[in-house]
Amino acid sequence: MAKMLAARLHALGEPMSVDTIDVPTPRPTDVLVRVKACGIVPNMANVINNWPTWFPHQPLPKFPAIFGLDASGVVEQVGEAVLNTKPGDRVYVNPLRSCGSCQVCRGGELSRCRYFTLNGYFSTSRDGQRIFDLYPYGGFAEYMTAPQYSIVNIPDNMTFEQAGKLGYIGTSYGALKNATAGPGQVALIDGITGTLGVAST
Template identity: 45%
Template sequence: MPKINAARLHVPGHPLQVETVDKPAPGPKEVLVKVAACGLVPNSYNVVNGHTPFTLPDLPAVFGLDAAGTVEAVGEHVLGIEVGEQVYVDPHMTCDTCHQCRKGRQDLCVHGCLRSYMATRSDGRLLNQNRTGGLSEYLLAPDARVARLPESIDLLTAARFGYIGTSFGALCKGELRPGQTLLINGVTGTLGVAAVAIALGMGATRILGVGRNRKLLARVQQMAPDRVETVSSEDGVDLAAWARGRTGGAGVDVLYDCLGVGGQGNSTNALLRGVKPGGCAVLAAGGVEGQISQSYAEVVARDVRVLASNWFTSGEIDQMIAMIAAGVIDLSFLEHRPFPLAQVNDAFELVGSRPGGFANVVVLPASLEAPVGV
């Protein structure tokens, strides 16, 4: 059987090992993708080091959440996906048979997981059926989890689509509309910077951002100085009052909370008072501690909905790709930091240092040597 290179985790907290594994072959409804790029985000550092409350796949396993590449082969029952096409591989795996899946809520699948990453609400059985991720030269994916990419989208950018798509799905769930206002808590992170770019493309006329790093906050504001304004949470400002003051006292239409792992929900709770009556808060930060609460009187008087958003749908990722390809969503803010597969542990160290949402740390599985000209 042909062999390929892959980076496998044997023990959490220990370096990943680049090893040879069997090259997979597609089943009837599977697609074999030659991986050009696999994106890493700060939480992936926590996951491979075992700093997560969620279920990991049985080890050793090939990690790598976000993968983009070229279709090399398709199963005999695959329709509409051709060899040679560029694709993004969605790692969200669902059983499609449980009650939630059958009523169209795959985001609440009782067996749901992110392949080669973690399972947040299940026992990990589906996770262990899909233990090869994007840190491999080749990757198998169900045909329903493959999104076709136009040639105008480069694969380094596409390797970030899991987290860009997370913010896109959250803003869709919050029903952000042209002409509305948006408040982002955690604006300098991977999800937050993406949300600014997406909201600008969606037609938000005012975007308010809360973060800590003043240097990164200034960069966020420069993405659209006439529409984006930021403040540091360390300035001692009443953030809800600040949000209301920047919207003529009304409050924002949508609050998007995307704090990083280890963040505190207390700031989110306070920011709810910066949302206008009838508005919406969307929470997407799974690693945040604390409680969100509203009094009975507040619920009746203000009717601010609090929703959760865990990922995106297949329809949403296709919509987002179309908007990026058309230039409606501008991702030129991304600064690609590519690493060959042999330097995968260096890539994890860099992303673990939390370089901010502008940096796009990417591993190139087909390259064992330092990438040239990227």
């Protein structure tokens, strides 16, 4: 088996360690991405130190866990059922995971799925542990697997570091769009100095 380095958290409140583990093999509908950059979420310290106390009903990945939200990189390998992605593609890996088959998923409301999970971060439901079992690799590793629906191609003129910010920019854009904010309107953005607030200005 090919090996890779991954920063893994073995216990809450302890530093991550850089471990050598096997490179994952993509399942038929999965993509293997060689990670080039990954966002560092400002709230990550709270998640890895306090999450089980604050939100015991929302699971973290099982330890040793590989965190890392908003990864970008180059497709290394694709599963046999992957249709629109190929090795060599430059991509952003959208961390939103859901079952993809329930009524709310088919209606485009992934965050309402009983399995909704932010890969490399935390889940919003007890059932989300199943997603972590399927996709235990976050962006703090040299390689990660992801479902083909989460792969977003990026242009050659976008750096991998810039692509790692797409999650926050997209969240801010979505919030402004849902609020029907537009030119000439005045808006109060709570938490303007935070990552989402800055992305919305």
